[in-house]
Amino acid sequence: MFPGRLSPLKPTTDNLKLPASAGPATVLAPMQDVTGLGFMTTIGECGAPTWFVTEFFRVHETSRPEPHILESIVKNTTGRPVWAQLIGEDIPHMRRTVAELLKHREVAGIDLNMGCPAPKVYRKNVGGGLLRDLPHVDALLGALREACPPGRFTVKMRIGFEDTRDFPAFLALMDKHGVDLLTVHGRTVKGLYRSAVDYDAITLAAASVKCPVIANGDVTSATKAAWVLEHTGAAGVMIGRHAIRNPWIFRQIDERFSGRPVFVPTLGDVRGYIDRLRDRVFDKDMTPFRRAARLKKFLNFVGTAVDAEGLFLKEMRLAPDMEALLAVCDRHLVEGGNAAKPFADEPFAGVVARPNCETEQTCEL
Ligand SMILES: Cc1cc2nc3c(=O)[nH]c(=O)nc-3n(C[C@H](O)[C@H](O)[C@H](O)COP(=O)(O)O)c2cc1C
Numbered sequence: 001m002f003p004g005r006l007s008p009l010k011p012t013t014d015n016l017k018l019p020a021s022a023g024p025a026t027v028l029a030p031m032q033d034v035t036g037l038g039f040m041t042t043i044g045e046c047g048a049p050t051w052f053v054t055e056f057f058r059v060h061e062t063s064r065p066e067p068h069i070l071e072s073i074v075k076n077t078t079g080r081p082v083w084a085q086l087i088g089e090d091i092p093h094m095r096r097t098v099a100e101l102l103k104h105r106e107v108a109g110i111d112l113n114m115g116c117p118a119p120k121v122y123r124k125n126v127g128g129g130l131l132r133d134l135p136h137v138d139a140l141l142g143a144l145r146e147a148c149p150p151g152r153f154t155v156k157m158r159i160g161f162e163d164t165r166d167f168p169a170f171l172a173l174m175d176k177h178g179v180d181l182l183t184v185h186g187r188t189v190k191g192l193y194r195s196a197v198d199y200d201a202i203t204l205a206a207a208s209v210k211c212p213v214i215a216n217g218d219v220t221s222a223t224k225a226a227w228v229l230e231h232t233g234a235a236g237v238m239i240g241r242h243a244i245r246n247p248w249i250f251r252q253i254d255e256r257f258s259g260r261p262v263f264v265p266t267l268g269d270v271r272g273y274i275d276r277l278r279d280r281v282f283d284k285d286m287t288p289f290r291r292a293a294r295l296k297k298f299l300n301f302v303g304t305a306v307d308a309e310g311l312f313l314k315e316m317r318l319a320p321d322m323e324a325l326l327a328v329c330d331r332h333l334v335e336g337g338n339a340a341k342p343f344a345d346e347p348f349a350g351v352v353a354r355p356n357c358e359t360e361q362t363c364e365l
Pocket residue numbers: 029030031032033034054055056085113114115116156185193216217218219238239240241242357358362363
């Protein structure tokens with residue numbers, strides 16, 4: 001069923017190529033301060049998506065591509081394409097940045113951010129703010145299309161700013177400018193990260209634009225991915241927070257669609273994943289305290305599927321340093337025979353990642 005649906009995805013370069021299994025495309029969502037080189041490498045080891053997208057490069061008058069984001073592309077060893085995401089609205093500087101990035105042969109292509117919901121971002125008319133200015137998006141898409149070779153320009157958008165009334169007009173612009181692929185996060189900018197995902201809006205996008213559409217928003221498991229693909233007719237799924245929680249999710253989707261047994265990670269596997277994060281997701285100049293705080297950012301999502309009462313989350317948040325933090329991990333994930341227990345496939349109802357990771361403050365410009 002899915003290969004037929006995927007047939008519109010005819011990439012002109014290798015960068016949008018589907019996996020050999022011809023299952024749906026899977027994409028790791030761009031996440032600021034999360035999807036750096038260390039996290040992409042870890043995800044690659046657990047089962048890489050079809051492609052990656054970086055967190056956004058900021059574009060303005062004095063900007064230069066941030067070295068740490070560029071590193072996540074040029075030093076990437078996962079063997080999968082990595083797209084560079086840009087946030088900005090100034091046409092000359094967006095064109096300049098595209099040219100600078102495309103000098104690096106490792107850059108698969110350029111993705112435009114039309115969704116970041118942080119007020120300090122959208123007030124500058126970038127990210128989700130672009131969804132209030134159709135004429136400017138028309139001009140911006142035209143300029144970026146000209147600046148990017150065929151097959152190397154994608155857009156990630158939400159379904160509107162406050163409501164969806166302009167969504168069809170924005171979709172028409174994707175066709176007008178020959179965007180190569182469109183990712184739709186099925187929430188408005190005002191819907192932030194918790195409002196119900198409007199999968200019908202993604203269905204509308206998949207049915208109306210010429211390019212392939214990737215569905216994004218609350219794809220929590222391989223089972224949910226299958227439902228979302230069936231419901232929306234999208235060519236693939238993009239996954240963010242639930243890939244932090246479950247780094248095997250792309251592998252599981254691949255296995256499900258190719259009819260192979262689906263990997264069931266244990267709590268012991270989760271403990272091993274945490275060690276990889278501990279060794280990779282920090283900057284060299286971070287103090288031990290900051291390193292522990294950074295690891296907690298990831299554990300905040302992992303913890304939503306460790307126990308139904310949320311005890312792991314509660315205890316890990318209180319851990320004063322890295323040693324105490326890892327002891328909490330051992331207690332919940334390894335000791336007392338826990339290592340062999342299966343890791344829940346979906347987050348437990350009512351156990352939520354700490355709001356400050358997902359509120360309006362998520363993006364920093
Ligand atoms: C911590 C965090 C940082 C994010 N940073 C970005 C970003 O840099 N660019 C972007 O387009 N979206 C960003 N997003 C939004 C995600 O890419 C994605 O659209 C959203 O989380 C919904 O998908 P999910 O339900 O699979 O997490 C971020 C989300 C989170 C939670």
